[in-house]
Amino acid sequence: DAGVIQSPRHEVTEMGQEVTLRCKPISGHDYLFWYRQTMMRGLELLIYFNNNVPIDDSGMPEDRFSAKMPNASFSTLKIQPSEPRDSAVYFCASSLGEYNQPQHFGDGTRLSIL
Amino acid sequence: GENVEQHPSTLSVQEGDSAVIKCTYSDSASNYFPWYKQELGKRPQLIIDIRSNVGEKKDQRIAVTLNKTAKHFSLHITETQPEDSAVYFCAASNSGGGADGLTFGKGTHLIIQP
Numbered sequence: 001d002a003g004v005i006q007s008p009r010h011e012v013t014e015m016g017q018e019v020t021l022r023c024k025p026i027s028g029h030d031y032l033f034w035y036r037q038t039m040m041r042g043l044e045l046l047i048y049f050n051n052n053v054p055i056d057d058s059g060m061p062e063d064r065f066s067a068k069m070p071n072a073s074f075s076t077l078k079i080q081p082s083e084p085r086d087s088a089v090y091f092c093a094s095s096l097g098e099y100n101q102p103q104h105f106g107d108g109t110r111l112s113i114l
Numbered sequence: 115g116e117n118v119e120q121h122p123s124t125l126s127v128q129e130g131d132s133a134v135i136k137c138t139y140s141d142s143a144s145n146y147f148p149w150y151k152q153e154l155g156k157r158p159q160l161i162i163d164i165r166s167n168v169g170e171k172k173d174q175r176i177a178v179t180l181n182k183t184a185k186h187f188s189l190h191i192t193e194t195q196p197e198d199s200a201v202y203f204c205a206a207s208n209s210g211g212g213a214d215g216l217t218f219g220k221g222t223h224l225i226i227q228p
Contacts, residue, residue: 031213043158043203045215056215091157095213100146100165103216105157 002026004106006092012112018080021109024073025094033093033103034067034077043091049075050097082113116141118206120219128227133194135222137204138186144206147180147187148216152201161202162189191224199226 005024013019025032033048047057052069060067064083069075079086089110093103117140127133139147148163164171164178164187171178175194180187191198201223205216 033215035216042220043205043216043218045217048213048215050213059215097213100163100207100209101213102148102160102163103213105150105159107157 004092004094004104006090006106006109008109009107010110010112012114013082014114015083016081017113018078019082019086019111019113021077021090021092021111023075023077023092023106025075025092026104027073028096029094029104030072030097031095031103032069032075033095034075035091035093035105037089037091037108038087046077084113087111087113116144116206116208116217118204118217118219120204120222122222123220124223124225126225126227127194129194129196131194133189133191133198133224135189135202135204135224136186137188137206137219138184139206139217140185141206141208142182142185143208146207146209146214147178148205149178149189150203150205150218152203152221154200158203194224194226196226196228199224 007022034046037043046059047067049069067077089108091108093105095101095103120137145166150158151161152158175192177190201221204219207214
């Protein structure tokens with residue numbers, strides 16, 4: 001099992017640019033979660049999907065953030081336009097849909113907006 | 115929504131001693147309580163979890179207790195070792211029938227003194 005795979009591992013870009021983060025969940029998992037980690041706010045849930053359908057996006061900070069899951073093996077988190085305060089580590093996690101199954105995290109994308 | 119408080123923020127113990135980290139939650143409907151360990155620059159890794167129908171769970175040197183009435187749960191690590199040094203996060207979720215996003219505490223930096 002390859003685990004949750006995220007790309008890129010690191011991204012440095014200038015303010016105003018579009019940023020796209022990618023995630024491949026563990027095969028067979030039907031839930032996918034996007035989290036953001038900062039020193040100030042800790043680990044926060046941004047959005048999650050069940051069977052490719054967004055279930056709760058109440059954690060998405062602004063309209064500049066959008067997420068999609070076009071199929072069971074791929075999801076993207078997009079920021080457009082990016083701002084310095086978006087700098088954080090973005091984690092993707094996946095889990096099975098049965099009752100209270102563990103969430104497995106990817107290695108994260110460290111995003112720096114200059 | 116759910117709010118998870120975690121204490122202490124930093125904990126320093128002598129190698130071989132025990133460490134206890136405590137968390138409280140606000141939503142009485144929460145029914146799943148995982149603990150994650152995160153080493154510097156790495157992803158959060160699940161170390162143990164407990165569901166609301168259980169009061170205590172143990173896995174070798176790690177144990178978790180849950181008091182639903184008081185809405186608090188704790189992580190106990192016995193015979194601490196240098197490799198236990200990391201940041202530990204508690205979390206809570208309410209998954210009615212499938213999965214749900216996690217609400218995390220702010221983390222505890224555990225330092226094992228040789």
